Amino acid sequence: MKKIGILASYNGSGFETIQKAIEDGILDAKVEVIITNNSDAGVLEKAKKYGIKSFVINSKLFPNENLDLKIVQTLKEFACDYIFLSGYMKKIEDNLLKTFPNKIINTHPAILPSIYGGKGMYGHFVHEAVVKNGEKKSGVTIHYVNENYDEGEKILIKELELSENETAETLETKIKDLEKIAIVEAFKKVLA
Numbered sequence: 201m202k203k204i205g206i207l208a209s210y211n212g213s214g215f216e217t218i219q220k221a222i223e224d225g226i227l228d229a230k231v232e233v234i235i236t237n238n239s240d241a242g243v244l245e246k247a248k249k250y251g252i253k254s255f256v257i258n259s260k261l262f263p264n265e266n267l268d269l270k271i272v273q274t275l276k277e278f279a280c281d282y283i284f285l286s287g288y289m290k291k292i293e294d295n296l297l298k299t300f301p302n303k304i305i306n307t308h309p310a311i312l313p314s315i316y317g318g319k320g321m322y323g324h325f326v327h328e329a330v331v332k333n334g335e336k337k338s339g340v341t342i343h344y345v346n347e348n349y350d351e352g353e354k355i356l357i358k359e360l361e362l363s364e365n366e367t368a369e370t371l372e373t374k375i376k377d378l379e380k381i382a383i384v385e386a387f388k389k390v391l392a
């Protein structure tokens with residue numbers, strides 16, 4: 201059974217999607233550990249709810265430590281096979297990339313490659329830009345992570361069409377619903 205480590209900065213909705221798919225027998229895997237950079241992250245409550253060990257790793261708590269190495273050390277302690285970025289807002293750096301080559305998976309709330317990826321394109325900013333530019337479609341991209349933001353090999357893309365009166369808020373809700381399907385489908389492919 202493959203072991204998954206989670207990195208999240210906020211609510212970790214993607215993590216909960218994976219956890220529910222595991223509990224429903226859809227994914228043959230186990231979430232071993234959750235790491236966040238944000239001591240107020242909602243994902244910490246979710247970790248408690250599902251009985252999964254969690255850690256806050258950031259420069260405020262560990263001012264004199266290499267956070268990249270500390271994250272690697274933690275993920276290795278739990279013998280993780282895959283790392284899933286469930287709304288993680290920090291750059292994945294060299295040690296993590298080298299320790300888990302082609303094993304770090306991210307969900308991005310837009311179609312990639314596009315102008316809706318890269319530095320500054322995260323969370324609500326993505327949906328605001330898509331609506332502002334009058335795009336007719338958007339979607340979700342699940343991809344492996346490389347050294348640059350949102351440029352890794354694609355695993356799966358799911359698209360949706362914007363409605364006439366779409367707002368960034370309504371689009372974010374639709375994208376998050378689409379993400380639930382995309383994440384499970386992508387992990388079924390990866391774990392096969």
Ligand SMILES: Nc1nc2c(c(=O)[nH]1)N[C@@H](CN(C=O)c1ccc(C(=O)N[C@@H](CCC(=O)O)C(=O)O)cc1)CN2
Pocket residue numbers: 285288289290291292293306307308309318319320321322345346347348349350351352
């Ligand atoms: N090496 C990589 N690291 C990360 C990737 C990746 O593809 N390669 N994906 C991101 C997730 N992400 C989009 O899917 C993303 C997250 C954050 C940013 C961004 O611009 N962040 C800001 C800082 C925001 C903050 O501190 O709250 C920044 O870098 O200025 C872009 C894309 C996760 N890591």
Ligand SMILES: NCC(=O)N[C@@H]1O[C@H](COP(=O)([O-])[O-])[C@@H](O)[C@H]1O
Pocket residue numbers: 209210211212213214215286287288307308309321322323324326376379
């Ligand atoms: N560029 C990365 C990015 O924007 N990721 C997005 O952050 C959200 C996190 O939501 P959550 O905190 O509710 O899980 C998710 O929708 C994810 O696609």
